[in-house]
Amino acid sequence: MGEAERGEAAPRVVVSYWCSNGHETRPSFAEEPGLSVPEQWDCPRCGFPAGQDQQNPPAPPRVEPYKTHLAYVKERRSDEEGAVILDEALETLRSRGLIR
Structure with a gap:
């Protein structure tokens, strides 16, 4: 499970977080000077923030x-540009004798 507890546990702060599915998560953080808890936490049930x-x-x-x-490719090239590139590639293959 985990390490056996030794001595006194550090004081804890429990913070509640809610996801858009309504799940509540309550992680605890060690209370220390200048503590800043995360603004968001991943929901362990659904994975949403x-x-x-x-x-x-x-x-x-x-x-x-x-x-x-x-x-x-279609986002960057029009159909006409694609046809020109295809024709160039086919011509290169034909000149090498790889296709007829």
């Missing part, structure tokens, strides 16, 4: 969909 304001928790992160290499 959790904040200290129960009425206004942080929004879940926006997940970007996976893009293929072709999707990135």
